[in-house]
Amino acid sequence: MTDVQVLPDTRNATTAAPPARQGSARVRVAAVYGAAALAVLLLDAAVLVLLGADPLVALPDMLSSSVGSLPAVSQTIERTIPLLLGASAVAFAMRAGLINLGVDGQIQTGAIAATGAAFAFATAPTLLVVPAVVIAGAIGGALIAAPPAVLRARLGVNELFTTVMLNFVAILAVEYLTTGPWTDAATGEAIGRPIDLGARLSDLWDRGPHQGALIALALVLGLWLLLFRTRTGFMLRATGSNPLAAAYGGVDARRAVVTAMLLSGAIAGIAGAIEVAGVHGRLIFGMATNFGYLSVLVAVLARRSLVGVVPVSFAFGALIVGSDSLQRSVNLPASTTLVFQAVTVITVLVLDQTLTRRRLV
Amino acid sequence: MDAYLGDAVLRNALLFCIPILLAAFGELLIERAGILNLSIEGMVSLGASATFVVAYSTQTPTTLAVVAGAVASALIGAALAHLTVDRNLDHATVGLALLVFSLGAASLLYRLVIGVQTTPARVETLTTLEPFLTQIPVIGPILFRQPWPVWIVLLGIVPMWFLLHRTTIGLRLRATGENPRSMDSLGVPVRRIRWSAVLAGSVLIGLAGATYPLILSGGWSEGTIGGRGWLALMVVILARWKVGLLLPAAFLFAYLDAVSFSLAIATHAVPTQVIQMLPFVLAIVVIGSSYGRARAPGSLAKRYDREARV
Numbered sequence: 041m042t043d044v045q046v047l048p049d050t051r052n053a054t055t056a057a058p059p060a061r062q063g064s065a066r067v068r069v070a071a072v073y074g075a076a077a078l079a080v081l082l083l084d085a086a087v088l089v090l091l092g093a094d095p096l097v098a099l100p101d102m103l104s105s106s107v108g109s110l111p112a113v114s115q116t117i118e119r120t121i122p123l124l125l126g127a128s129a130v131a132f133a134m135r136a137g138l139i140n141l142g143v144d145g146q147i148q149t150g151a152i153a154a155t156g157a158a159f160a161f162a163t164a165p166t167l168l169v170v171p172a173v174v175i176a177g178a179i180g181g182a183l184i185a186a187p188p189a190v191l192r193a194r195l196g197v198n199e200l201f202t203t204v205m206l207n208f209v210a211i212l213a214v215e216y217l218t219t220g221p222w223t224d225a226a227t228g229e230a231i232g233r234p235i236d237l238g239a240r241l242s243d244l245w246d247r248g249p250h251q252g253a254l255i256a257l258a259l260v261l262g263l264w265l266l267l268f269r270t271r272t273g274f275m276l277r278a279t280g281s282n283p284l285a286a287a288y289g290g291v292d293a294r295r296a297v298v299t300a301m302l303l304s305g306a307i308a309g310i311a312g313a314i315e316v317a318g319v320h321g322r323l324i325f326g327m328a329t330n331f332g333y334l335s336v337l338v339a340v341l342a343r344r345s346l347v348g349v350v351p352v353s354f355a356f357g358a359l360i361v362g363s364d365s366l367q368r369s370v371n372l373p374a375s376t377t378l379v380f381q382a383v384t385v386i387t388v389l390v391l392d393q394t395l396t397r398r399r400l401v
Numbered sequence: 402m403d404a405y406l407g408d409a410v411l412r413n414a415l416l417f418c419i420p421i422l423l424a425a426f427g428e429l430l431i432e433r434a435g436i437l438n439l440s441i442e443g444m445v446s447l448g449a450s451a452t453f454v455v456a457y458s459t460q461t462p463t464t465l466a467v468v469a470g471a472v473a474s475a476l477i478g479a480a481l482a483h484l485t486v487d488r489n490l491d492h493a494t495v496g497l498a499l500l501v502f503s504l505g506a507a508s509l510l511y512r513l514v515i516g517v518q519t520t521p522a523r524v525e526t527l528t529t530l531e532p533f534l535t536q537i538p539v540i541g542p543i544l545f546r547q548p549w550p551v552w553i554v555l556l557g558i559v560p561m562w563f564l565l566h567r568t569t570i571g572l573r574l575r576a577t578g579e580n581p582r583s584m585d586s587l588g589v590p591v592r593r594i595r596w597s598a599v600l601a602g603s604v605l606i607g608l609a610g611a612t613y614p615l616i617l618s619g620g621w622s623e624g625t626i627g628g629r630g631w632l633a634l635m636v637v638i639l640a641r642w643k644v645g646l647l648l649p650a651a652f653l654f655a656y657l658d659a660v661s662f663s664l665a666i667a668t669h670a671v672p673t674q675v676i677q678m679l680p681f682v683l684a685i686v687v688i689g690s691s692y693g694r695a696r697a698p699g700s701l702a703k704r705y706d707r708e709a710r711v
Contacts, residue, residue: 090513139493191689200439200493201635201688205681208628216674333501340494373512375623378505385498386480389490 068395076387080359080380087379093370101369102362110248112361117249118319120357121256122147122328125311126335127342127349128260129304134344135267136300137280142188142203143308144332145210146181150309151316152210152217153180155323158235158316159222166238173239173317174255174310181309182302184210189301193294199301207332211325218325230325241318252314257350259307264346266303276300308335330378337385356381410656410663411543417662418648418655419554420445420609420617424633425640425647426561427605432637433565434598435578436485437702439496440477441606442630443503446623448474448610450507453621454514456524456614463527463615470611471604473510477503478603486595492702508623526619548616555648562644574598578698581705591707609633628681629658635684639691642698653687654680 084102085095106116126143133140140146157176161169188202215230217223222232241250267273278286279296287293315328338356342348359377366372424445431438438444452470459465477499484495515522527548534545565571574594577584581591613625632654639653640646661676 087509141497187685191685195689197689201631201638202685204631205628205635205684208631208681209678212674212678216672220672330501330504333497333504336497337501340498371512371517373508375505375508376512378501379509380505382498382502382505386484386495386502389484389494389498390488393488393490 072388072391072395075391076384079387080384083383084380087372087376088366088370091370091372093366098366098370102366105365106358106362114247114249116354116358116361117253119360120354121249121252121318122311122315122331123334123338123356123360124256124349124353125259125307125314126331127338127353128263128346129307129311130335130339131342131344131346131349132263132267132307133300133304134339135280136276136296137283138192138297138300138304139200139336140185140203140301140304140308141200141332141336142185142206142305143311143335144328144330145184145203145207146305146308147312147315147328147331148207148210148214149184150177150181150312151323151327152213152312153177153183153309154313154316155217155222155232155235158239159233162236162239164238169236169239170241170317173235174313177309177311177313177316178306179309181312182306185301185305185308189298189305192301193297211329214323215325218323222323224322232323234322235316239317240321241314250314250318252318255310255314259310260346260350263303263307267346272299308332330375334378334381337381341385341388405660407663408542410659412546413659413662414652414656415543415555416547416551416617416655417658418651419551420612421629421633421636421655422609422647422651423554423612424606424609424630425636425651426557426644427602427609428634428637429602429640429642429644429647430565430574430598430605431602432701433578433642433698434574434595435581435698435700435703435705436481436595436599437492437496438478438481438599438602438606439493439634440481440499440503441634442626442628443500443507444474444477444603444606445610445613445630445633446626447477447503447507447510448607449613449625450511450610450621451607452611453522453524453614454510457522458514460524466615467608467611471607474603474607474610475600478599478606481603482596482599486592486599489704489706491704507621511621521620521622523619524614526614527616550612550616558644558648565644570594575698578700581700582707582711585707591705606630606633629654632680632684635688638697639684639687641691641696654684657683 081099085099088095088098105112107113126147129143129146130140154173154177157172158169161172164172184206185203188197188199188206191197191202192199218230218232224231224233241252243250244253265273267277275286275291276296276299278289278291279293279300283293286296311331312328316323320327334356338349338353342352359380363372363374363377363380367374424441428438428441448470451473452466455469456463456466481495481499484490485492527550529546529548532545535541537545563571565575573584573589577589577591577594581595584594585591609630610626614621618625633651636647636650636654639650657680661673661679664671664676665673
């Protein structure tokens with residue numbers, strides 16, 4: 041055996057439950073996710089006490105700043121977009137039996153390509169520039185996903201490790217561009233020059249989320265249709281669930297692997313393009329850091345479901361926005377959200393497994 | 402030429418080799434027992450952060466701080482062992498969740514203890530020693546003008562190899578990594594072996610973290626580790642899970658690190674970031690070319706349910 045097979049859990053209880061037990065499966069999902077939310081709430085309160093803040097003030101603050109009003113929800117939606125696209129990219133690749141740990145890097149190269157396109161087509165009308173920016177993002181993401189895809193398809197090299205390595209390459213490339221050729225000298229930091237207003241995504245309504253929200257939802261829908269309503273999608277899923285059986289049935293496994301990986305990278309790349317064109321308006325070193333790892337967690341929590349990633353990434357988005365507001369008021373470091381999100385995932389994994397073992401629900 | 406083969410570069414390469422080698426030792430122990438530890442980068446970072454905060458707040462470096470780093474990493478190791486060995490959850494999923502947890506915990510710990518400061522907090526790093534052995538021509542200054550832990554870690558390869566290949570414990574550990582079921586049928590305590598391997602391995606990974614504040618940088622930030630934990634994971638694959646090959650594999654990456662360090666000072670012709678990419682690019686190239694010959698432990702990252710029917 042030359043290949044370290046590391047595949048996500050495909051035998052989880054909800055997908056395996058027979059139809060007769062669907063009602064109880066729903067109770068169980070509610071119980072598991074409810075308990076995970078409670079665990080995070082308690083942990084959050086504990087950290088706040090350690091930081092010297094009053095949790096009874098801070099926690100409601102967190103809630104109101106993330107989902108308490110329409111502008112708050114809009115902000116949460118904007119933070120959800122890269123996570124939603126990243127998690128869909130991961131979930132999509134997982135369906136084909138691949139773990140794409142390179143979403144971080146793909147977001148970065150997508151952002152680079154999008155910024156480059158915005159500079160190159162600066163004089164073109166908005167109607168042309170914006171699609172060019174988004175498509176450039178997709179190409180940027182797919183390009184950096186190509187070496188892992190080919191190595192996996194040709195030599196069986198586990199894509200998990202190669203995609204991680206490329207994350208660091210991509211992040212260094214952003215650092216180079218934002219401090220070198222594209223730097224905005226006025227800021228004195230690793231921040232790129234702004235792109236033209238014509239290349240940017242406008243808000244859907246006043247103080248609402250930008251158009252990226254619609255692009256993201258359309259892409260997730262497209263991925264779902266591709267996966268479940270087309271021949272290609274069937275081949276990807278067949279390769280993912282049983283590569284030997286799929287190969288025996290005439291599926292070209294190499295092609296399936298390359299297709300899945302490139303599409304996954306392209307989707308993550310578009311997330312990078314949207315970050316540039318919708319949120320920052322420029323390339324910034326350190327933007328969307330760790331969104332790749334978080335995307336994997338979201339995809340795992342959503343049980344690789346392209347429908348499930350929508351609510352889960354929104355919940356994570358709300359947690360990030362809420363924590364951001366605490367960052368301003370009690371100086372909570374941004375990376376604390378990582379702890380909370382990891383705890384959510386571990387709680388769900390453990391509870392799910394306990395319930396399966398004890399057959400409680 | 403000095404930027405590639407000068408004394409300073411080779412000396413730095415050996416120094417940079419130490420954390421990678423230590424972390425790779427730890428990962429090797431864990432993987433040889435059949436457990437995949439994907440949280441290595443986070444464990445190194447948390448180990449570094451815990452070491453730093455203790456060293457900084459007590460202002461007496463070494464022992465206590467090193468213990469703190471090892472313990473912090475071992476706690477993550479205990480979680481990994483519990484979730485994969487006892488609960489039999491998917492190794493990759495658990496590893497990634499713990500990776501994210503420990504990356505976050507490292508920052509949180511730093512923030513809780515050190516707080517927000519205008520200038521980054523620092524501790525003194527271990528001094529470089531000048532034993533008489535540095536008089537040896539050519540290799541003397543490279544090998545011996547180093548802080549003392551460098552020698553310990555380099556010499557550590559021998560007991561490590563001995564443990565794995567010349568003792569009963571080592572044999573059982575390796576056999577468990579190949580086929581836990583047959584070990585179980587022989588009455589070998591699979592669970593205890595795996596737990597011990599994960600705990601011992603994560604202590605070593607924590608020590609790798611401790612070298613950053615105490616020997617290399619004197620401080621801690623979110624970017625301190627910057628992918629070197631992941632590189633240690635690549636080193637294990639590149640060394641084909643063999644103790645003897647860890648040093649050359651680790652040295653390869655450390656050398657590139659040292660070259661990028663010296664080139665950044667010597668020249669501005671090539672952007673620093675491009676040179677810093679080299680270890681990661683090399684990792685992909687090397688893994689791609691050596692993959693066919695690599696053979697992972699038979700049960701690596703596979704679930705093992707001892708009560709399952711087979």
